[in-house]
Amino acid sequence: MTVTTPTTETPAGVIPLPAAGARLTTLVGAVATFASTWLAWTWTDEFPGNLTVTGYPGGLQLLTLVGSLLVLAFTLSTQGVRGLRWLTPGGRNSAVRLLALGVFATTAFTVIAIAVELGGLANLEPGGWIALVASLILALGALGLPADVPAGEDPPANAWQKFVHSLKAPTAREAKELPSWAELLIIAGSFGLGLYAFTYGIDAEDGSPFLGYVIFIAFLAPAIGRAGLTKQLARLTGKHKNVTATAAFVAAFAFPFTQSSDQYASLGTNILIFATVALGLNVVVGLAGLLDLGYVAFLGVGAYTAALVSGAPSSPIGTTFPFWAAVLTGALASLVFGVVIGAPTLRLRGDYLAIVTLGFGEIFRIAMQNMDGTSGPDLTNGPNGIPSIPELEIFGFNFGEPHTILGVELGRFSNYFLLMLLFTAVVVMVFRRADQSRIGRAWVAIREDETAARAMGINGFRLKLLAFALGATLAGFAGTIQAHVTYTVTPTQYKFVEAVPPNSAFLLAAVILGGMGTVTGPLIGASLLYLIPNKLQFLADYQLFIFGVALILLMRFRPEGLIADRRKQLEFKETGQLDVPKGEEPGLTKVGV
Template sequence: MGLPLSAARAGTGIGAIATFASTFLAWTWTAAFPGDLSVTGYPGGLQVLTLTGAILTLLFVLAGYEIRGLRWLSPAGKNGPALLFALGTFVTTWFTVIAITVDLGGLANLEPGAYVAAVASLIALVAALGLPSDVAADNTTANAWQRFVHCFKAPTPKEATALPGWAEILIIAVSFGLGLYVFTYGIDIDSDNPQLFIGFLILVGFGATAISRAGLNRRLAGLTSKHKNVTVTAAFVAAFAFPFTQSNDAYATIGTNILIFATVALGLNVVVGLAGLLDLGYVAFLGVGAYTAALVSGSPSSTIGLHLPFWAAVLCGAGASLIFGVVIGAPTLRLHGDYLAIVTLGFGEIFRITMQNLDGSSGPDVTNGSNGIPNIPDLELFGFNLGESHTILGMELGRFSNYYLLMLLFTIIVVTVFRRSDQSRIGRAWVAIREDETAARAMGINAFRLKLLAFALGATLAGMAGTVQAHVTFTVTPAQYKFVEAVPPNSAFLLAAVILGGMGTVSGPLIGAALLYLIPAKLQFMADYQLLLFGVALILLMRFRPEGLIADRRKQLEFHETGQLDAPKGDIGLKKAGV
C-alpha cells in the first residue's frame, strides 16, 4: 500500500525544503575537500548541486498541485518528475557525504550539516516513492518498486494552452540560455575536482530524465518546430556567447575541440545517419584535410614549402578529402553491411600507415613519418592573428577563444549543408536507401551514385574541419588518426557520438560529441578504465535508449512499442475475417 497522495507530496516537499536548508550549514570542518564545504551560510561545490536538486524537486511537487503558473512544468506526468529529481538529489547528496568520508578518512570529518542533508534527502526520496504512478493502472496493488518503474514511463503530454507568439519565443530563448549555463558550468569545473564533476553528471542525468518524463522536451520540441528560424538563431547566439563566459582560455580549449569533434561527427552523420553506410575509417578524411592544410600553410617542416592563405588551404583540404572519398568510395560502395565496414576500417589504417611511411626512408619524404608536421603557424584572417589575444565587445579573448569562434562558423556551414541535404530530394533518397536499398532501386533510385555522393560529401566536411584542427593543434602526426585512441576524435568515438546522440538528427551528434569529449577531459583519473566504461555505457544505451539521446520520430517508433494492436494471427484472424 502506498502513502496517501497528500502525505506523499507533503513529505517530499518537507524533505526537499530541509535538504535545501542543509546546504547553508557546514558539511565538513576543513577546506581540504574540494569546493570548501566548511562555510556556514554560503553553499559551495557539491552543496550547490544538492541545493539545485532540492529546489527542482520542490517545484515539481508544487506542479503536481496544479498551482497556477506551475502547470506548464509538467504537461505529461505530475509525480514521476518529482520522484526522479528527489532521487537525483538523494544520490548527489549521499555521494558527497561518502566522498568526504573516504577522502578525509572517516565519519569524524562530517559536520552536522552533512547528516541533516543525508537524512532530509532520504526523507524526500522515501516520500516520493509513495507518490502514485502517472501511468499505473492499479496503484493500490503496486509496490514501491513498481511505482518507481512506472515513473519512468510518462503518458502523452496534455494539450497545452496556446501562448502568445512572444511568450513562445521567450521560452525558446530562456531554454537555450539555461542550456548554455549548464554546459558552461560543466566545462568550468576544474579537472582537479572530479568529485564535483561526477556530482554534476549525476544531477544532470536524473534532471534530463525527469524533464523528459514531464513532457517538457516534447513541448519545447513543438515550439522549436513552430519557430525554426528563431531556434537556429538562439542556438548559435548561445554558442557564440560561450567564450565570453570564460575567464580562463584553457577552458575554451575544450569548447574548441568539442566543436571540431562535433563537426566531424555531423559529417559522419550524413554517411551513417542518412545514407546508412557504416564507415569505420572516417577519421582518415579528417587526417587528409589536416595533412593537406599542414603542407600548404607555411610550416617550416613542410616538404612542399607553400604558404597559401587560409581560404585556399581550406579549399585544398576539402578538395583533397573529396578526391579521397570518391577514390575510396567508387570501388567499395558496391559492398554492403559488414563487408563495407571492414573495407573502410582498412582504409583508415592504410591512411595512417601511409602517412607514417612517407618519411624519406620507407617512401618519399612528404609527411616526415611518425614525427609529423610540427610548427604549423597560427591563422591570420582580415589582419587578425588568431594566435594572439584580441578584445571583442570589451572582453579579451585568447587564442583558443578565437579558434572557437572560427570553428563555430564552420559548424554553421556544416549544419546548413546537413539540413539542406536532409530536406532535399537527395536526402529523402538517402533515407530510402538506408531503410531498404532493394526497394529504393525498384523505385528508380540510382543507389550507387547517391551512396557515392553521401560518401564524398561526408569526406569533404571532415576535411574542412581538419584544416582548422591542424592549426589548433600546431602539429599533425599519424598517431592522431587511429581507429581507437585515448583522446578523440577517432573513428570509434565519432561513430559512438552519432549513435549516442541520435542518427539522422542535427543536434544529436553535437550533443553526443560534447559528452564523449567533455567527460574524459574532466575525469582524467579514470583514463585507465576509459574504454571499459565506454563499453558499459554503450551497452546501457543500447538497452534503454537504442534510438539515441535525441531521436527523430521514425527511430522512436522503430525501437519502442507504439501501443497499436498486433495483426491477428492463424485461425483467429481467419475467423474474424469471416473465412
C-alpha cells in the same frame, strides 16, 4: 488531444491517504534538504568547492540546492498550484521521483567523496549528515508517490517497477497555446539555461565536482523529459526553426565571453571540431546507412593537407596558401579520397563495407607514418608529423594573439572557438539542406531498404557515393582548422581507437549516442564523449568500462539515442497500432450507425 489521467479507485478530488503521506514526506524532505545546503558539510576547505561556510552554499552543495528546489516546484505543480502547472505538462509524479533520486544520489556521492578524499567520516560536519538524511527522506517520499498509469494498464507492483516506468515516454497532455512573443522568450530562455548548465559543467573542477555534476544531470535530463518539458520545447523549436537556430548560435557565441581564462575555451574548441566531424559522419551513417569505421582518416587528410600548404617550416612543399585556399584544398583532397575509396567499395554492404572502411583508416595512418624519406617519399616526416604549423591570420586578424571584443579579452583558443563555430554553422546548414532535399529522402530510403529503393528507380550506388563524398568533404573542412589549433599533425591522432577523441570509434559512438539522422543529436553526443573523458582523467583505467556500461544502459532505456527523429521513435517504440482493442475479438471492427 485528450488528457491521459492515472487510474484510481478513489472518488474525484479525494487523495488516497498513502499518497498524501508520501507527498507530504516529499515536501518536508525537499525543504529540509534545501535548508541543509546552507550548513557546513565539512570542516576543511581541502575538498573542492569549499563546503565549510555556513550560510553560503558552494561546490556540490549548489547542485543539491537546485535539485531540492526543483523537486519542491514539481511536487506543487502536480497538485495544480496556480503558476506552476506549466512545469509538468506531460508527466506527473514520475518527474518528481527522478528528481528526488537525483538529489539523493548527488548528496550521497558528495558525502562519500568527502569521507574518501579527506580520510574518513570524521571529516563530516553535522550539516553533511543532515543533508544525507534529509535527501534520503526526500527519495523515500518520492518513491511512495503513486505511479502515472494510463487507463487500462496495471500499476507497478514495487518501487523498482515505478522507477523503470518513470523512464518511459510521458503521457500525452494537451498543450496550451501561447502568444508568439512568449514562445520566442521560452526558446531564448531555454538556450540561455543550456549555456549556463554547459558552462557550469565545463568550469567544474576535475574529479569529484564534475562527477557529481554528471550524476545530477543524468537524473535531471530524463526528469525534464518525463515532465513533458522537452516535448513542449521540441514543439516550439519545430514551429520557430529560424529563431531556434539563431538562439543556438548566439548561445554558443557567448560561451567564450563567460570564461575568465583560456583554459576551458580549448575544450570548447576541440568539442566543436569533434562535433562537426561527427555531424559529417551522420550524413554517411545516419542518413545513408553506410557503416564507416575509418571516417577519422578523412579528418586526417584535411589536416595533413592544410599543414602542407600553410607554410609549416618542416613541410617539403614549401608553399603558403591563404586561409581560404588552404581550407578549400583540404576539403578538395578529402573529397578526392572519398570518391577514390568509395567508388570500388560502396558496392559492398553491411559488415563487409565496415571492414573495408576500417582497413582504409589503418592504411591512411600507416601511409602517413611511412612517408618519412626512408620507407617512402619524404612528404609527412613519418611518425614525427608536421610540427610548428603557423597561426591563422585572416584580414590582419591573428588568431594566435589575444584580442579584446566587447570589452572582454579573448585568448587564442577563444578566437579559434569562434572560427570553428562559424564552420559548424556552415556544416549544420549543409546537413539540414541535404536532409530535407530529394537526395536526402533517397538516402533515407536506401538506409531503410536498399532493394526496395532500387526497385523504385533510385540509383543506390551513385547516391551512396555522393553521401560518402559529402561526408568526407565536411570532415576535411574540420581537419583544416584542427591542424592550426593543435600546431602539430601526427599519424597517432588518427587511430581507430585512441585515448583522446576524435577517432573513428568515438565518432561512431557520438552519432549513435546522440541520435542518427538528426542535427542536434551528434552535436550533443560528441560534446558528452569529449568532455567527460577529459574531466575524468583520474579514472583513466576505468573509462572504457564506464563507457561500456553507459552504452548498455542507453541501449536498454533509450535505443533511439538521446535526440531521436520521429522515424526512429516509431521504430524502437511500440505504437500499439496493430493491437486488438480490449474486449474485442480479432476480426472486422463493428461499426455502429
